[in-house]
Amino acid sequence: MNTYKNILLGGFALLALSSCQPEQITPNRGKVKFETISVSSKLAGRVDKIFVEEGQKVKKGDTLATINIPEVQAKMLQAEGAIMAAQGQLNMAFNGATVEQLNQIDGQxxxxxxxxxxxxxxxxxxxxxxxxxxxxxxxxxxxxxxxDMAKAQVAALAAKRDEVKKGAREEQIEQAKGQLDRAKGAREEVATASLEQFVIAPADMSVETISLDEGELLTPGFTLFNGYKTNSIYFRFTIPESRIYDFEVGQELSLVNPYTEEEVGGRIAAIKQLAKYADITSTAPLYGLSESIYELKVVPTSNVQGQKFYINATFLIK
Known part of the structure; x- marks a missing residue:
């Protein structure tokens, strides 16, 4: 009798334990990622003013900082002077010689x-x-x-007077126009360079790191701001070769936050093999020897506006 009673109690215990077990979750763990973005300057200068702080979210087109570039102002003055000189040459080509110049030639x-x-x-x-x-x-x-020399001199002066009265040759006018266009192009180049004194956010982003302080020298191409693009979240999972055949591009997945138990729908956007150094070897005894490692890039398909995501937070494939 006691034997049947013990068996019955054991059955109830197993049933209770099975009902209390959590929903099965795969061992595939991943991390929350955001598309990174770097902001730098094309010209060298000193950081004049920084308008944002680390962790701040900004919109596309916002001014992040201003750079002091004194060479731009000097080049602008040179360009303006070149335009004035070229314009004077063109006016002279169009208008021909002045009365004083004609009188001087007649005297000669x-x-x-x-x-x-x-x-x-x-x-x-x-x-x-x-x-x-x-x-x-x-x-x-x-x-x-x-x-003979006197005759040649008179002929040359007469030809010069006729040329001056007729005005500049077409080639001279075209040359003057070319010089003016070149000077205007130089001014446009300087004007474009002057815009580089404003460091502008190229997209909606969150500022994560600021590399320099105000007053420090910024060299061309050096990253001043690092951050993440807003609404660029994706999930990165590393899958060993032995399980990669369970997945394919375009496959729908259900992801879960193991701490908040919030679920997110996702789709595999890309599968790529990681570098050779990521292969699993005998130093990782849970996997097979020399097993290649692949990366799943999963983009959310459900609305994630109301959820909180932190970079490198853990997510699981349900």
Whole structure:
């Protein structure tokens, strides 16, 4: 009788224990992750002012800091000066010579004509004397050379006057336009560089670390702010080779927080093999020897707005 009683009590105990056991959860553990983001500057300068603190959430386009870049102002003045000079050259090409310049050329031309007349008279006198053999061949050649030089000078001055009256050549105008465009391009480049004094948030993000303090030198490409993109949560699970065949890209999963027991629906977005150093060897006796390790990237499919997630917090595949 006691034997049947003990068996009956044992059955009730087993039934009670089985009803109290928690829902089975797989041993696949993962971590909460967020997409990281780094913010740096293209130009060197000193950190002038920092407007955010570590842990603060900011919106895309918010100013995180300002950088003091004195070289930009100096280059802007140079660019403005180059534009003024190029614009002056273009105006001169379009408008042609001034009245004063024309008067100056006319004066030079009149002086050249006077020299030509004197050279012509000298040549006429010496030509008659040369015919009568009163001067040598050398003296006559010298007078003839001076006459030819006077004629060439008058012709050159006349051509210069005609060119000035007609205005600048088309090639000169195009050259002046090119110089002006180049100067304006330099100014635009400096204006773009001046915007680099403002360090702007490229996306909605939370600021996790600030690398420098105000007054410190920021070099080009050095990360000033590190953070996480808002609403970029995903879950990272490491799965050994022996169990990776249980999963596939696009598969729906149910995830659970082991501490709050909150559940999240997810979908496998990617499966990739980790680097060789992550392979399981005999130092991890729970797994097979030389077993490759894979990473599951799981993105949430359910609404997670009301839940709290902390970076590297543990989640399980249910």
């Amino acid at each position: 031309l009149n002086a050249g004509k006077a020299q030509l007349n004197f050279a012509q008279e000298s040549f006429n006198r010496l030509e008659a004397m040369y015919t009568d053999s009163l001067i040598s061949q050398q003296q006559f050649d010298e007078v003839k050379m001076k006459l």
